[in-house]
Amino acid sequence: MTQKVAVLGTGKIGEALLSGMIGAGWSPADLLVTARRPERADELRARHGVVPVTNAEAAKTADTLILTVKPQDMGTLLDELAPHVPADRLVISGAAGIPTAFFEERLAPGTPVVRVMTNTPALVDEAMSVISAGTHATAEHLAHTEEIFGAVGKTLRVPESQQDACTALSGSGPAYFFYLVEAMTDAGILLGLPRDKAHDLIVQSAIGAAKMLRDSGEHPVKLRENVTSPAGTTINAIRELENHGVRAALIAALEAARDRSRELASGTKD
Ligand SMILES: NC(=O)C1=CN([C@@H]2O[C@H](COP(=O)(O)OP(=O)(O)OC[C@H]3O[C@@H](n4cnc5c(N)ncnc54)[C@H](OP(=O)(O)O)[C@@H]3O)[C@@H](O)[C@H]2O)C=CC1
Ligand SMILES: O=C(O)[C@@H]1CCC=N1
Incomplete structure (x- = not known):
């Protein structure tokens, strides 16, 4: 079965990831994007051939949701998403600082969450992406996350307790x-x-x-x-x-x- 992946809040990091995934062979037809401004949605459609959708549509349709809004916008995005995300969806957060528990508390019980800290060299496929599992994320979820972020560079698994340090080192x-x-x-x-x-x-x-x-x-x-x-x-x-x-x-x-x-x-x- 084809796995659909949605990037929600497709700014600098989201677009770098999208572009890397397409470059690595993902079909734009299997990639969904969301944007806050219509002109940004048009830009993403024109550059990558992807169809922009609403956050709620992405939550209902995609198997994997990658949230790449700023940390300060994450609460609002989750309020919007929570009623639409079935508990079998993998939710990947690319935001600095926010722990997986923040997502687990706001999403359906049992939702698998993975936290990733990547960096802007994703734009040239030389990212360093550091990956940690939340409470319900399995080895399969981590492997899927590695496959996605592997499209833009190297990946490394770390305990979530090391994420803030990794953000200081490789994220920034x-x-x-x-x-x-x-x-x-x-x-x-x-x-x-x-x-x-x-x-x-x-x-x-x-x-x-x-x-x-x-x-x-x-x-x-x-x-x-x-x-x-x-x-x-x-x-x-x-x-x-x-x-x-x-x-x-x-x-x-x-x-x-x-x-x-x-x-x-x-x-x-x-
Ligand atoms: N920049 C970096 O070097 C790195 C950033 N990060 C993390 O990645 C995340 C994104 O950072 P970055 O790409 O730099 O930020 P950007 O501001 O470029 O991207 C965030 C995007 O999310 C959009 N957005 C905000 N709220 C919503 C919403 N409710 N629905 C849809 N779209 C929304 C914003 O829209 P609008 O354009 O209207 O503001 C913007 O385009 C952050 O959490 C950051 O901590 C991680 C590693 C490195
Ligand atoms: O400055 C920031 O908060 C983001 C996270 C890591 C790099 N840029």
């Missing part, structure tokens, strides 16, 4: 790298390079470093040591990073992201 993670590239490009300008050249140098260095981190099998410390010559240039830069507390700042930043994820748990925090 791409933003830290973009921030670093932005700051390093500014440094290039200070050193007298044109912005576009500085950007290209940094981006290619980031891609090279990322590939080495993934493929070399070496520890990051070893990779950094290999760049750091005695009395050379790199160690002077590293000393400044240490002097300015960059390592401590990163640890504090990720802790703050983890704390905010915990705070979002109620689905209503501004």
Whole structure:
């Protein structure tokens, strides 16, 4: 039997997932989408050949519902969905912070819920998606979730107690790298390079470093040591990073992201 999958609240993450699934061979005929604004629904139809439906129609028709609205919009969406979702449907939440219990309390008793934290590299099929089962989700539900999110990158199962930490690391993670590239490009300008050249140098260095981190099998410390010559240039830069507390700042930043994820748990925090 064909499994229909609906993406509810198809914004940046929802559309990246939709696009990845179609790229991986899902038929647009088996994919349903919902949007809050009619112009957004038209855009999704034109770009992906999918038919937009209402949230209630998606709940009645699809076997799997993937909820990708902002955490603050989840309560309203669930109020709308709850009367229409039969208890045998798999509900996957892509929202930061909100625990599976939030969904289980609002949906029919026994509804299987899976929580996923993906990231924007889903747009280039390089996502890191972290998956946790709710009370009623089975191995089959987790495998189905992996199949869906596997269309846009890597997946990893973790206990739900680790989701807030994973949100800080990989969910928000791409933003830290973009921030670093932005700051390093500014440094290039200070050193007298044109912005576009500085950007290209940094981006290619980031891609090279990322590939080495993934493929070399070496520890990051070893990779950094290999760049750091005695009395050379790199160690002077590293000393400044240490002097300015960059390592401590990163640890504090990720802790703050983890704390905010915990705070979002109620689905209503501004
Ligand atoms: N952005 C990121 O890097 C990541 C985000 N996430 C999580 O993914 C989720 C989505 O984030 P993101 O894609 O960035 O957000 P977006 O705002 O781009 O997408 C959410 C979409 O949901 C729509 N929406 C809101 N309420 C409803 C409703 N009741 N019915 C139908 N559609 C609705 C919004 O409509 P409208 O356009 O009118 O606002 C919007 O298009 C969040 O929960 C976030 O925590 C997870 C990992 C990474
Ligand atoms: O900033 C946020 O809340 C979302 C969740 C992870 C990445 N972006």
